[in-house]
Amino acid sequence: MNIPMIRYILCQVMRIEGVLMLLPSLISIIYGDGEGMYYGIVAGVLIISGFVGCRFVPKDQNINVKEGYTVTGLSWIVMSMFGCLPFWLSGEIPSFTDAFFETASGFTTTGASIMSEVESLSHTALFWRSFTHWIGGMGVLVFLLALIPMSGGSNINLMKAESPGPSVGKLVPKIRHSALILYVIYMVMTLLETVFLLFGGLNLFDAFCLAFGTAGTGGFAVKNDSFMSYSLYIRWVAGIFMFLFGVNFNAYYFLIMRQFKKVFSFEEVRTFFCLVIFSTAVVFWQILPLYESGITAMTDAFFQVTSVVSTTGFCSADFDLWPTTAKVVLCFMMFMGACAGSTGGGIKVSRLMILWKSVIREVQSYIHPKIVKKVTLDGKGVEPEVVKSTHVFLATYVGLFLTSLFLVSLNNSDLTTSFTAVLACLNNIGPGLAQVGATCNYGFFSILSKWVLILDMLAGRLELYPIIVLFAPSLYKK
Numbered sequence: 296m297n298i299p300m301i302r303y304i305l306c307q308v309m310r311i312e313g314v315l316m317l318l319p320s321l322i323s324i325i326y327g328d329g330e331g332m333y334y335g336i337v338a339g340v341l342i343i344s345g346f347v348g349c350r351f352v353p354k355d356q357n358i359n360v361k362e363g364y365t366v367t368g369l370s371w372i373v374m375s376m377f378g379c380l381p382f383w384l385s386g387e388i389p390s391f392t393d394a395f396f397e398t399a400s401g402f403t404t405t406g407a408s409i410m411s412e413v414e415s416l417s418h419t420a421l422f423w424r425s426f427t428h429w430i431g432g433m434g435v436l437v438f439l440l441a442l443i444p445m446s447g448g449s450n451i452n453l454m455k456a457e458s459p460g461p462s463v464g465k466l467v468p469k470i471r472h473s474a475l476i477l478y479v480i481y482m483v484m485t486l487l488e489t490v491f492l493l494f495g496g497l498n499l500f501d502a503f504c505l506a507f508g509t510a511g512t513g514g515f516a517v518k519n520d521s522f523m524s525y526s527l528y529i530r531w532v533a534g535i536f537m538f539l540f541g542v543n544f545n546a547y548y549f550l551i552m553r554q555f556k557k558v559f560s561f562e563e564v565r566t567f568f569c570l571v572i573f574s575t576a577v578v579f580w581q582i583l584p585l586y587e588s589g590i591t592a593m594t595d596a597f598f599q600v601t602s603v604v605s606t607t608g609f610c611s612a613d614f615d616l617w618p619t620t621a622k623v624v625l626c627f628m629m630f631m632g633a634c635a636g637s638t639g640g641g642i643k644v645s646r647l648m649i650l651w652k653s654v655i656r657e658v659q660s661y662i663h664p665k666i667v668k669k670v671t672l673d674g675k676g677v678e679p680e681v682v683k684s685t686h687v688f689l690a691t692y693v694g695l696f697l698t699s700l701f702l703v704s705l706n707n708s709d710l711t712t713s714f715t716a717v718l719a720c721l722n723n724i725g726p727g728l729a730q731v732g733a734t735c736n737y738g739f740f741s742i743l744s745k746w747v748l749i750l751d752m753l754a755g756r757l758e759l760y761p762i763i764v765l766f767a768p769s770l771y772k773k
Contacts (some may be wrong), residue, residue: 310345401427406514406725432511514608539631608725640723
């Protein structure tokens with residue numbers, strides 16, 4: 296284990312988080328709410344500690360798979376721990392567990408909140424909540440790779456550990472340039488959405504906060520009713536961008552490079568598009584009798600489908616009151632999630648496609664024993680290692696889901712609440728059904744349940760293994 300390199304990366308993460316935490320301090324000065332002092336203090340501690348730690352640059356900067364997963368899991372825990380301190384120290388969230396839950400939910404882009412009165416928070420706290428979504432959306436280690444050159448030639452292991460999907464590749468030969476390209480696309484799309492929201496009549500603060508939440512597919516809103524009181528125009532803007540941020544960012548790179556054949560060759564993106572359209576149509580058909588206007592029904596149907604499938608979690612309606620079929624469709628979207636290589640969570644469309652094609656191949660092998668057929672994606676054969684890792688991922692996912700469900704059920708909530716709470720946190724969605732529905736929050740859960748859900752949020756954002764390996768006894772053996 297390359298301990299010096301792990302320490303070095305953690306210090307870099309602390310320094311970056313400290314610098315980013317200066318932004319809410321600036322917001323506090325602008326709005327004069329007096330909360331910026333706490334953010335400034337924590338930012339100072341992070342910057343100084345990180346700067347001192349980064350002075351000792353390791354000679355060996357190689358990062359293998361084990362170290363990549365370990366430092367990724369530790370980085371996100373450290374970020375959440377320091378990120379929650381201003382909430383706790385200021386007293387805006389008096390409980391440390393609740394403050395950690397809120398911050399972990401922000402960084403992991405889950406959007407599950409313990410707050411019953413969001414509008415009672417200061418502008419500084421509201422900005423930091425939403426900004427954590429934006430930081431966590433693309434990933435802090437991807438950001439680190441984009442800014443800081445590191446030698447060793449194995450930085451792909453950091454990107455693999457943090458990026459969503461069954462496999463991660465380079466857009467260009469150098470990992471740093473790939474990370475930089477992704478972040479430029481991410482920032483440009485965020486600014487575009489902000490401009491469109493401003494055209495809808497939102498003030499600059501609300502537009503930025505909602506754009507941060509949409510870009511990171513997070514779901515923290517600045518109003519108690521999320522998007523329910525916004526105009527249809529605002530809902531459509533957010534809905535369209537939630538869909539766009541749920542698409543594999545590699546497709547945008549090829550679009551910018553005018554490699555249109557590669558853009559349209561993304562089988563996952565085409566499937567994602569078709570499933571969103573089909574699901575929106577089914578939900579619209581189901582909820583139309585509940586609405587006086589077809590336009591409003593279509594708006595809410597599209598908004599909620601894109602919100603759930605992108606694992607953003609914004610709400611334009613209380614979908615817990617919708618017909619059962621509509622809720623079943625949304626639950627399926629919760630499991631599926633967005634595309635690999637996007638800012639969304641969930642199992643990912645590509646994994647489900649690989650699983651489905653594996654089932655078809657297996658059935659065909661029974662009918663035609665001598666047939667030799669590979670699982671294909673985007674017209675290319677999927678490597679057996681990727682197919683195997685997909686099956687192992689899904690088995691691990693089910694095991695973690697059932698274990699978490701058992702532990703959360705000790706809270707004595709009803710099955711729908713417990714089931715959808717774990718589902719929403721493990722898939723980084725936010726709202727579930729029943730007591731964790733669109734108009735509810737997670738504040739009533741016991742301390743044990745909250746920590747289980749925190750681990751679910753972290754595991755879901757990091758594709759399970761970077762958090763699971765931290766609990767492996769063999770990791771700490773020499």
